[in-house]
Amino acid sequence: MFGNSGRPATAGAVHTVRNPLGGVDTAAIRRRGWTVTALLLAFMVVNYADKAAVGLAGVDIKTDLGLTNEQFGLVQSSFYWLFAVGAIVFTGVSDKIGARWLVGGLGALWCLSMIPLVGSTGFTVLIASRVVLGLAEGPASAVAAHVVHTWFTPRRRALPSSLIFTGVAIGPLLAAPILTWVITTFDWHHAFLVLVVAGALVVAAWLVAGKSGPVSSATTRERDTATGAVLPDRIGWSQLLRRPTLWGIALLLFCGYWSVSLKVTWLPLYLREGIGYSPDEAGWLVTLPYASGAVLSVLCGWLSGRMTARGISCTLTRGVVPSVAFCATGVAMIGFTVVPRGVGQMILITLAFSLTTAVWGVAMAGLSDVVPGRQRGTVLGAVVAAHSLGGVIAPVVLGSFVDSGVTLAAGYGRGFLAAGVVIVVGSAIAGFLIRPDRDSHIVARAAAAAG
Incomplete structure (x- = not known):
C-alpha cells in the first residue's frame, strides 16, 4: 500500500488531510489505526486481568499455601522483579522484531507462564510464574503506546492512547466478577486456566490483523507535534536526558503505579480482611474503581485532544492536569483510611484507584511531544521500567504494615495512609518538572544547531 516515501501508492486516496507528515493522515489509515487500537485494547485488558488474578484469589492462595501477609506481599512484588528488564529489553528491540511478532510473542x-498454576503448585512455583509473567508483561504498555502512536499523528494521539490504557481498568473490571465466580465455584487454579485461554484468543486475533502503522516508518520524518515544534529523527542522548519533562513523567507514573499495583494486589484483600465485606460483595465492589477509571480515561483523552486542538498549552493538558489528578489520588487514599465503612469510604476508594488510570494515557502522550520518533520506543521502555519500581516496593511495604498492625484493619489503614503521602509528594514534584512546550522546542533548536 505504501511506497518508500510513506505516501499512498495510488493517487486516489480519499479524504487525505494536508499536513506536514505527507500522506500518513488519510481516512483509510485512521480506520485501520482504530482497528489496531481495538486489538491493543484487548491486549491490555488481558494484561491487567493477569495482574489482578493473584489479588482476587489472594485469600484462597494464602490459605491453600499457608502464606503470611508478608509472604503474600513478596508474591505480588515478584511480578515486578524483572518487569523493568522486560520493558527495556523488549521495547529496545521493537523496531527490529516488528510489532506483529513482538506483541504476539509477548502474549x-x-x-x-501461567500454565503451571492451572494445576497443584507451591510457593516457589508461584513466585517463578509471576516473575516470568512480569518479564513478559513489563513492556506491554510501552509497546502498545508505541504501536498506536505509529497510526496517528501527534495531534490525534491523546484519545487512542487513552483508549488503550482503559485496558488497565477494563481488564480487572471484567476479571473481578468472572474470576471471583470461577474461584468460588471451582478453585483458584481454574481462574488461571480462564486467563490462559483468553490470552491465546487475543494472540491469535493480533497475529491475523495487528501491525505497525506508517507514521513511524524510517522514511517518514515526524514534523508535527502537539506543541508545534519540529522534532528531528533523533537527538543526542545526553541532550535528551537533560529534559526535565522526561524525568517528571517518569516520577509521576512511578507514583501512579504505586496506586495501580496496590489496586491489583491488595485492594480485594483489603475489602475482605480490612473492611469486612463478604467474598461476593468484595468481588463486585472491587470493580467500582475499574469502571470509573475506564469511563474517566476515555473522557480525559477526548478532552485533552479537544483542548490541544484549540491551542491550549500541552504543559497544562499533559502536565498540570495529570499531576493534579495524581495528587487527588493520594488525598483520596489518605481519606478512606480515616472515614468509617460505608458509601463515603467507597467513593474515596473509587477515586483513589481510578484517577491515575483516567489521565495515564494523557501523561504518556506527553513523551511523544518531546522524544524524537526513532528514540521513542526506547524512552517509553525506560519510563515503564522506572515506574515499575513502584510495583516492586508498594506490595511489600503494605504487606509489612499489615503484619505489624495491632489488627488487620489497623495495619491496612497505616499502609494506605503512608502510600497516600508518597503519591501526593511525588506527584507535586513531578508537576513542576513536566513542561512539554518548552522542552520540545529546546530539542528542536538543539537538533537544528547540530546541523
Whole structure:
C-alpha cells in the first residue's frame, strides 16, 4: 500500500488531510489505526486481568499455601522483579522484531507462564510464574503506546492512547466478577486456566490483523507535534536526558503505579480482611474503581485532544492536569483510611484507584511531544521500567504494615495512609518538572544547531 516515501501508492486516496507528515493522515489509515487500537485494547485488558488474578484469589492462595501477609506481599512484588528488564529489553528491540511478532510473542509467553498454576503448585512455583509473567508483561504498555502512536499523528494521539490504557481498568473490571465466580465455584487454579485461554484468543486475533502503522516508518520524518515544534529523527542522548519533562513523567507514573499495583494486589484483600465485606460483595465492589477509571480515561483523552486542538498549552493538558489528578489520588487514599465503612469510604476508594488510570494515557502522550520518533520506543521502555519500581516496593511495604498492625484493619489503614503521602509528594514534584512546550522546542533548536 505504501511506497518508500510513506505516501499512498495510488493517487486516489480519499479524504487525505494536508499536513506536514505527507500522506500518513488519510481516512483509510485512521480506520485501520482504530482497528489496531481495538486489538491493543484487548491486549491490555488481558494484561491487567493477569495482574489482578493473584489479588482476587489472594485469600484462597494464602490459605491453600499457608502464606503470611508478608509472604503474600513478596508474591505480588515478584511480578515486578524483572518487569523493568522486560520493558527495556523488549521495547529496545521493537523496531527490529516488528510489532506483529513482538506483541504476539509477548502474549504467548504470558500464557505459557501461567500454565503451571492451572494445576497443584507451591510457593516457589508461584513466585517463578509471576516473575516470568512480569518479564513478559513489563513492556506491554510501552509497546502498545508505541504501536498506536505509529497510526496517528501527534495531534490525534491523546484519545487512542487513552483508549488503550482503559485496558488497565477494563481488564480487572471484567476479571473481578468472572474470576471471583470461577474461584468460588471451582478453585483458584481454574481462574488461571480462564486467563490462559483468553490470552491465546487475543494472540491469535493480533497475529491475523495487528501491525505497525506508517507514521513511524524510517522514511517518514515526524514534523508535527502537539506543541508545534519540529522534532528531528533523533537527538543526542545526553541532550535528551537533560529534559526535565522526561524525568517528571517518569516520577509521576512511578507514583501512579504505586496506586495501580496496590489496586491489583491488595485492594480485594483489603475489602475482605480490612473492611469486612463478604467474598461476593468484595468481588463486585472491587470493580467500582475499574469502571470509573475506564469511563474517566476515555473522557480525559477526548478532552485533552479537544483542548490541544484549540491551542491550549500541552504543559497544562499533559502536565498540570495529570499531576493534579495524581495528587487527588493520594488525598483520596489518605481519606478512606480515616472515614468509617460505608458509601463515603467507597467513593474515596473509587477515586483513589481510578484517577491515575483516567489521565495515564494523557501523561504518556506527553513523551511523544518531546522524544524524537526513532528514540521513542526506547524512552517509553525506560519510563515503564522506572515506574515499575513502584510495583516492586508498594506490595511489600503494605504487606509489612499489615503484619505489624495491632489488627488487620489497623495495619491496612497505616499502609494506605503512608502510600497516600508518597503519591501526593511525588506527584507535586513531578508537576513542576513536566513542561512539554518548552522542552520540545529546546530539542528542536538543539537538533537544528547540530546541523
